[in-house]
Amino acid sequence: MVDAPFSAALIASLLCASWPYSPAPPTVRNLFEALALVPIIRLLKPTVDQRAVFGLYALGLLFAIDTVRHVFAGTTLFDQAMVVMEALAGMAVLGWSLAYGDLQQSLVQTSGSVRLYSLRTGAILVLITFGVLLVAGVLGYMRVARLLISAVLIGGVLAVALIASIRILCGVAAYGLRVWPLGRLQMVSSPS
């Protein structure tokens, strides 16, 4: 948070402007939700495993496309075509990552990392969800398709936004404990 003060400020103000009770019109709220992912990724990038950064970019891009789909939801075929496209793009990213990228089986087995193994399992589950979503979208079962895409993308974005918010709050709390009046409690001391 200290290294990216403007990103942290932008995240807080964009999330504040896009919450449901904000007086901003719905299109602007949706736009801010999508835009908030830019500073979120910028803030998280130096702190997360570099192998996850590509996933964050992919999530950001898919969420931006989904926001456009939301805006044009009332157009015949557009909604359906976008859902199919999003499912294909998601499957392509995850499939590449699982087959040739950092999540391929041989690499995971060699590293022996439980974290990587969990990440690979999670990616396979999301890939299956995208597969179901693709079939539902192609066949015209749009309610199931919309529900699944919301679950995957909004769930992912909420998780990332939550991590960023916790980092900001931790940064503010750590700073607050060093300065007056909380600093007088002497709960935090500088390393000697």
Add this chain to the structure above:
Amino acid sequence: MSRIGKGRLVIALGIVLFLTATVVRAAEQKTAEAQTTNGQQTPAEIPVSMVVTRAAEVSSFLRSLNLQFAPSREVEKIQKELPELSGRMATALRRSMKILQAQPTLEFLQTEEQLWQKNQLELGKWLSLLIRMADRLEAALTRLTDLQKTWSRTLDTARAEQAPDTIIQQITTVLPAIEAAQITLQTQHRAVLDLQGRVADEVAQCVTALAEIAQAQHAAVGGIARRERLPIWNTEQWTRARAGGADRLRAIAADSWADIDQYWHDPSSGMPIHLGVFVVLAVLFYAMRRKVHR
């Protein structure tokens, strides 16, 4: 056994007392209503000896009415903000209905529902304020009508009894003052009722939107496994999309642009606050960074 018997006796006594109290209260209420009705029908005239005192009371009452019903800042605010809000709500309703036709996600429906509930809450506050205002105005007008009748009868009596000129002059000064106050309050009452009607129309719009959203929510949950569209390869669907799709896309894009334009130009959409929050936080976080690096 005896405890149960005592208990029953107490309950029976309680019922008898309650019924007696209810009957007595109803009778009292009826008497009071009858008295009020009689009082309204025949306002008694003022004895000539009391005219001067009562005239002073009337002018004091009229002054208090002037103060009480001086232009209210809240009503002025409603008058100023209502046309803009009506325009915004009409656009929002049009947009919501369009989106509802496209069967949006449950999350989106929930956001829409919260938006309309917020609008309904705000308008509800305005409406109750206007209703209270109209009630107060109505009560004041009733009181003025009674006063006007009383003083008219007093004037007739005074003339019949050949009261001194000063007394008659006093009465003829009071009566126009009452009539002027009546006219002012009637104008205000009409304006408040008109405003109340316009706010009630907006509340009705909120109710309509919320009912449509509830119906869409029910449909979205009810038929989740139902096929909603034709398969993507269906040629008929592509033909339909080619026919009207571009126009619809343009219309939705125009609506979205109107939203952005409204956010940019209308301060009530929250842009100054959001910008303020960003500037304050950026300065705060930047100051924190400087202090930490030092």
